[in-house]
Amino acid sequence: MSVLRGFLWLLIFLLLGQAVVGLFRLPMPSGVIGMLLLTLFFGYRGGMNPDVVHISQPLIAMLALLIMPGVVEIFFVAGQFADQWAAILTALIAGTLLSVLSSLLLMRRYLPASDAPGMAAGNAGHE
Numbered sequence: 001m002s003v004l005r006g007f008l009w010l011l012i013f014l015l016l017g018q019a020v021v022g023l024f025r026l027p028m029p030s031g032v033i034g035m036l037l038l039t040l041f042f043g044y045r046g047g048m049n050p051d052v053v054h055i056s057q058p059l060i061a062m063l064a065l066l067i068m069p070g071v072v073e074i075f076f077v078a079g080q081f082a083d084q085w086a087a088i089l090t091a092l093i094a095g096t097l098l099s100v101l102s103s104l105l106l107m108r109r110y111l112p113a114s115d116a117p118g119m120a121a122g123n124a125g126h127e
Contacts, residue, residue: 006055013038 017034020026026033042048059066081088 002051002054006049006051006053009038009049009052010034010055013041 013034014031015034016037017032018030020033020037021028021030038052042052
């Protein structure tokens with residue numbers, strides 16, 4: 001039942017993202033808007049729903065398969081963007097850096113503080 005509730009959470013926020021994109025005519029995918037709304041909702045609430053965590057783990061493991069169609073499509077349309085290599089390179093570098101930075105900030109914010117690696121309670125002070 002947990003899987004069904006987790007999918008329901010994801011579906012609700014996907015539909016909310018679709019509504020926001022439709023209402024405001026945003027040039028972004030509804031899934032991205034839905035996940036942003038889901039993140040904001042759980043951030044406001046102070047934690048993740050266990051059902052969403054439960055269903056997200058297998059989806060994260062299959063992430064490469066979920067983005068593969070978009071990656072394959074690039075090979076068919078690459079010729080149309082050949083003269084825009086500087087803008088594409090800038091967007092890739094900036095997007096990667098912003099993604100890493102936002103992940104770091106979110107991890108620092110929501111993960112509990114822990115000891116340095118290798119400094120477990122039994123190993124502290126032993127060298």
